Amino acid sequence: MSLKDDIEFLYWEGVRAATPEYLSHSFWKEHPHLCDLFSNPKKKNYVFALGKAAHSMVLSFLDFFPVDAGFVLTKYNHLPDEVRSKGQMGVLKCREAAHPIPDYNSEKYSREVLSELMDLGEDHQLIVLLSGGGSSLFEIPESGLHLENLIQLNQALLKEGLPIQEINRRRKEFSAVKAGKLLGKLNPLVKVYTFVISDVLGDDPNVIASAPTYPGSEYYLMGNLSNSLSAIQKKAMDLGYEVKTISDSWDKSSEDTAKRAFMELIQANSNPNKQVILFGGELVCPVFGDGLGGRNQEAALRMAILSSSLKIDREWLFLSCGTDGTDGPTDAAGGIIGPDSFDLMIKRGWDPRAELMRSNSYPILKDSNALLFTGATGTNVNDIIILLLAERNS
Template identity: 70%
Template structure:
């Protein structure tokens, strides 16, 4: 009996792993410019006429982790006279990275989440270009998460090193993105609409954003370089991703419970919430999918390597140590941009018995947690999800799946 039960368990776990990754990718796909653009432009025919106007030249500035895919998507619908893509390192194809040019586009990469010298160098380069635009042009700004650190010019009286130190300190405190960007604006010459103040008054500016900010506040997305002052539109956000995931989960037989699409609590509180959901869900014998979307908060207490999603996964693993059930379950916490914190992982996936395996390999999970060192331990357990740059960014997606209980 034991071997057959073990085999059944592995089969269930493999099925859950397949399903949980499919659901995550459905959330990512539904937030990509390729998915969002056709419906958006179909619903805005007036804007289509504006950007197809032969008397105006379209200059496009694409900024953020989704800048490359947003730029290509815009160009599929409208003519682009010239454009500038500024995105995170390794978010451009290798050949374009090397050339720094793609057709009419200048393509640049800088650092995230802490600005570096390229953040300022390329900010000044694109600023020089858009300062030349006049009434014959229209400026289209394509914004996505990550723009705050990628595009930076210090305010008078400050140096880049001051802003680097500021960002490092803010990120370690585990503050919300609203709190972080509020501080960033004070020391920046291009955030909070200051970019627009430098442009010629007769230049018309349009901004289109894929939001990584809960509530889609344009003051916060990429720290609002073109807000207020431009016509501003949000093309996609976390809510639309969760709706797509719900539909997908139901189509493959899961009962679905979406906890929130605007979760902004700590990794500690989040892990406890999902463990409670696991305990409650275990009373229902049917297949279940518990979904959550938001931006987790995670103070850095040690010198280790990890991210807010990986830490949440490690916390769930620790909290479920010693918990036994006659069905399989899996928990995933991942960033939709494909990078969790300063790592190359999107997030973590954990299931039953993983802490025992950690200890068998010489790890002390609680010790690693105290050192903010979730990445190495989860990597050793093959409990990380690696996606590479996804081409979008709408915060974090968390999924708990429970397999059907066998009678």
Template identity: 55%
Template sequence: MSTKDDILFLFEQGIKAANPEFLFEDFWKKNPGLEQTFNDQNKKLFVFALGKAAYSMAMSFSHYFPVNKGFILTKYGHLPSEKLKMREDSIWKYREASHPILDQNSIDFGMEVLKILKELGSNDRLVVLLSGGASSLFEVPIDGYALNDLVSIQDQLLRSGKTIQEINQERKKYSTVKGGKLLKELNEELEVFSFVISDVIGDDPNSIGSGPTFPSRNYFILGNLSRSIENIVFEATNLGYKTKQISDTWTESTKETSILIEKEFLTALESPEKQIVLLGGEMVCPVFGNGLGGRNQEVSLRVAILLDKHKVNREWAFLSGGTDGTDGPTDAAGGVVGNQTISDLKAKHWDPIEQLENSNSYPILKDVDALVMTGPTGTNVNDILILLVDSAKA
């Protein structure tokens, strides 16, 4: 396989490790007592699945326990088309709303599910399946805030380059369901359990999906980025790569990240072995101009520009991708670049630096087949960045 084949395979293995099916399987093995609780049929089981991984989490959970009723609220394009078309069946209601900025559906469906949840009582058991993206998908605003107000606020926050923790802290101020407020809306006799896939650095429950059901006693984190990075290290070692893991809590800017990758690239060249450098987290990416892209595509373009300066006789590849399969407001998970990327861009009459200054990475990477296209993955555990450097030729 080529270096590009290897890097796409390894990214895929990172996503696979965060699949809800595997996460629940491991969780129930480690928590047999809790599994027994859910096998108790004395209470009706209602499942509210919320976030980009909502559908796959709901289906995985229902493989283990009989769900009486459920509500799935996820991002546009993340439901199977037949489910979206039917909108509901005997058990589930299927709904989609907007991400990363909310829309009217976020509020309408937020109010719809809240009304249902308020009707649950002591004879019911509520399971909340939470994943990244929930903050914009599920909203019931406080009095005095209309949709246009919230859209304007969120757009400014996302363009500011603030961290997701800072953004979600602001979101809580105008919400009646974020920051544990959802629990306060429910019957105090209702038994509530939360199972979470973390897309937040440090797995802070206050920040994951803006914490609608935290703090609470029955709150469990199923999976996170560390698990995905570990699986990539395992698979890369099997492929013969010497591995180096820098961090799985990376929060620097795309510019600073690209400079780090350049340094790691030069260090890797000092050894003849084939090598992998791994980084995970959620980069900061202020938006300039009116271009189209995302933080993973931008850092890929930045790395391509920096590494192209070093004309080396060794094959290399760099990939940065969102494990949810989407990067910013695009249909790409991220970007994958290599030795020929800048030459290919110039052959297509693109000026990479000019496009970078306009935050316009998507169309130019697309033009040279340098986008990572996975489609919705059914999970969401931050971003994975991979640098591969092939062995030196004899």
């Protein structure tokens, strides 16, 4: 395989290790008491799947347990076409809304599912399947506020490039369903179980999807970024790479990420062997211009600029991608650049530094064939950053 094949293969290995299908077998095996509860014929299982991984999480749950009714609320283009057109999948209602900023459908469908949840009685048990992206998808304004107030708030918070912990803390103040407030609207006799695939560093249940059912429900972590990085590391070693893992909780800016990767590239070049430098987390990226891009694409563009004057006698590639398949408000998972990327951008008439100042990484990377398009991956555990160095020819 080529170096490009290897880096994409390793990214997909990280994604695979965070999918509900992969995680579920070991998780349910480790929790037999839950299996007994959800197989109890005297109780009705109502499933509320929320987030970017909602569809794949509910499919995985259906592989193990019966479901009497439910609701899937996910991001636009995250449902199969047939399910989207019908709005239904068996006993499950299926809806899509906006991310990362709520829209009319966010509130409309949130009120629709809330109405169903409020009708649940003591013969029901509510299973909440939660993944990243739920903060904007599930949203009802607090009394006295309007959706437009929340849209403006989200736009301002995201433009600042704040950490998700701070963004979600502010979101909770204006929401009628976040920070455990959803539970206060339900029949207290309904037992609630929450199962999470975490897209938050440290897996803080107060932060993931802005915690609609925390505190108050039984809460279980099914998977996170560490699963992905461990799988990548193992597969890279199988392929003959030496592996250096920097961090599984990287929370720096796109700028700092590119600087660190560039430093690692220089240091790694003294070693002639095949190498993987790996880290993951949640990049932050303030928006300064009117361009189109995302935090991972900006990291890739910055790496292309930093490495433009570096000449080393071996192949290398740098990947920065979101595990959900979408980076910012774009249809790309992120970017992959190498030693020739900057020159290609110039050759095609771009000024990389000018586009960087406009926060306009998407068009320049797309025109340079430096974007990775995956579509919705069915999971969401933050960002994966991989630096690959080929073996130096003697």
